[in-house]
Amino acid sequence: MRILILGGSQFLGRAVGARACAVGHDVTCAARGVAGPIAAGAHFVMIDRDAADGLAPLAGETFDAVVDVSRYPGQVRRAVAALKRPGVHWTFVSTISVYADNRIPGQRADTAPLREPVAAEIEHSTDAIYGAAKVACEQAVGNDSFICRAGLIAGPEDPTGRFAYWPTRLARGGEVLAPGSPDDAVQFIDVRDLAQWIVHAAEVRLTGIYDGIGPIRKRGEFLAECAAALNASCTFTWIDREFLEAHDVRRWAGPRSLPMWLPLPDFAGFLTRDTSPAREAGLTSRPAGRDSARYTALAARKPRTSDRARLR
Incomplete structure (x- = not known):
């Protein structure tokens, strides 16, 4: 063809x-x-x-x-x-x-x-x-x-950093600032x-x-899976929306942002789309931690800033 x-x-x-x-x-x-x-x-x-x-x-x-x-x-x-x-x-x-x-x-x-x-x-x-x-x-x-x-x-060659931040940060281990709740949805x-x-x-x-898009995941499970795939020792400190916004931590992408975070309930539907029709039509998704995160951590640049610096 x-x-x-x-x-x-x-x-x-x-x-x-x-x-x-x-x-x-x-x-x-x-x-x-x-x-x-x-x-x-x-x-x-x-x-x-x-x-x-x-x-x-x-x-x-x-x-x-x-x-x-x-x-x-x-x-x-x-x-x-x-x-x-x-x-x-x-x-x-x-x-x-x-x-x-x-x-x-x-x-x-x-x-x-x-x-x-x-x-x-x-x-x-x-x-x-x-x-x-x-x-x-x-x-x-x-x-x-x-x-x-x-x-x-x-995945490979992503120019945005919207996913790559997390595997790169988790690979460093230690205390990790995590936005929202472990039960919040992520989808990619x-x-x-x-x-x-x-x-x-x-x-x-x-x-x-x-x-x-891939299946809906809980943020806590996604981060834990990525950390396990990278053999990283991490503890997660979950920070609510009010605190993040009060310290000018921004959503999704760009300077001072936490990627894959969108404030709730404003964006409760953005990362929870029903993609069953796509799966019935042949779309498959690889395990995030086993492949996507591991590959990204190896290829990604250094993190843009430290967790603590995001709250200054």
Whole structure:
């Protein structure tokens, strides 16, 4: 099968390329070529998706499947106009940030309300309109495609640190500041598992809208599993939301943040999505501690700051 990846030079796109090559597909990665190398065995085509004719280098090429990971509505609309044809399986990697309600646990992709899409004239995306821009991208792609709404993605080459902080910190051992409660939910997916499912979806021509995330875990169990896999001796000091916010410890990502922490009840639904439809459609998840955490701890950079420094 000939697979075109629009992107393919970093993190998920490169993982999809690596998986597709590994199982014998003919893979082309089309990108600007500035983010990093493509997967070994894939072909590279230089394009500029922001230009009106930026996909011209792909003219005349035929593909059985296309995978697009863009966050920019203008790029997605141009790709659909230039490349989407009958018989071509189309995958669009979206995000659970498209949902309008993050408070209700257990929501499903087929029934949860969405944000309003950005206006038609909006070409690009920012962090402030990320979810709304992805809704616009989904609408451009259409319901005859495979739309994979990814959650927090972990694993090799993760550039965000949103998962990597925890294995790296736990590997140091000692007293570990843990946000919220041991019973709070966490939910994520290893990039290799997500890539495998995306390639599988193209192979079986899966269509529909799914949440591409792993099973719901309790935070305490997740941290203990990671520590055990790393042979780390840790004690956990659980700190409530009020104390963290009073000391300017921030949520999720960025400076002074604790990754994988979102305040409750505001985000009780964000990390508790019902992903049973995705599992029925072939998504599998590896044990977090045994593989994802161990790999990440070996590859990650030094922690950004100490636990105590987060509370100063």
